[in-house]
Amino acid sequence: MGKADADGPGLPDLPPEWGRVVVPNDASALADEAEQVRRELRRRVAAHPRRWRPPAVPVLVLLVAVVATIAGLITVTWPRPGRYPGPAASTPDPAPGQLTGRGLPALDLVDAGQSPVPLRGLLPALVLLVDGCACPDRVAEAAAAAPAGVTVVAVSGGSPRAAPAGTDVRALADPAGGLRAFVHLPARSDAVTAVLADRDGRIVLVVPEVATIADYHTELVRLAG
Incomplete structure (x- = not known):
């Protein structure tokens, strides 16, 4: 045949x-x-x-x-x-401004003991991506400015970086890089990326490279409302 x-x-x-x-x-x-x-x-x-x-x-x-x-x-x-x-x-990657209003991904981060920590269980939150730069000064000033009830999370790559002394920053890691992939922003060795999400998990602001606390202070205060 x-x-x-x-x-x-x-x-x-x-x-x-x-x-x-x-x-x-x-x-x-x-x-x-x-x-x-x-x-x-x-x-x-x-x-x-x-x-x-x-x-x-x-x-x-x-x-x-x-x-x-x-x-x-x-x-x-x-x-x-x-x-x-x-x-x-x-399909072009969304710009940081286009992430505003979208839901924060339901990712599991890990703590120093490699135990999973659901990201959405920390809301409302200021998430600082420190996988490229530890930038302890930026993390410390964020912790000092955060109102009560808002969690400041420092997310690194393979393992959590130590939080600045005297702060209650949650130091976590994202070994799979899911959060960095979500924002479509490369890691920088001289700056951190800030992602602010309200208690409903809705992203209110993404700052690709934080220069000062003024870049997100207004939105940070509103997270406590």
């Missing part, structure tokens, strides 16, 4: 007694067989010019093989619109 193309009709069924019929990709590959059949026909006609009649089966086999070859070549080479779609258009 002929082998079907991925998108088109298969080749015609052949009697099983003919054995395996190989259809070459190039029709010229049948030239030798065709010439051999023609020579045999000429020889028989010359030997018995009046009573010989060409046998039906060899001619039929040759005809089917030629038709199958042509059909296979047409099926393989015929252009088909839409068979090879172009590359899918990539």
Whole structure:
């Protein structure tokens, strides 16, 4: 039985007694067989010019093989619109401002003992991504400015960084990098990224590179409301 193309009709069924019929990709590959059949026909006609009649089966086999070859070549080479779609258009990453109003992802961070800590269980929260820069001064001033009821979380990469002395900052780690991937911002060696989320888990502000507490102080105070 002929082998079907991925998108088109298969080749015609052949009697099983003919054995395996190989259809070459190039029709010229049948030239030798065709010439051999023609020579045999000429020889028989010359030997018995009046009573010989060409046998039906060899001619039929040759005809089917030629038709199958042509059909296979047409099926393989015929252009088909839409068979090879172009590359899918990539979706641009959202800008930090476009994250405002979206929900904070339900990620599990880990503490110093590698115990899971649900991020959304710390709301409302000021999350400082310190995976690129420990920046203890930025973390300490955030802890000092945070109103009661707002959790300040310092999130590092592989393991939690020590919180500045005298603060109640939650030092956690995000080994999988899920939060950094969510904000679509690379880690910086000289700055931290701040993400503020209210008690409902809604993001109210993202600051890609914190310079001073003034970058988010107003929104931080509102988190306690």
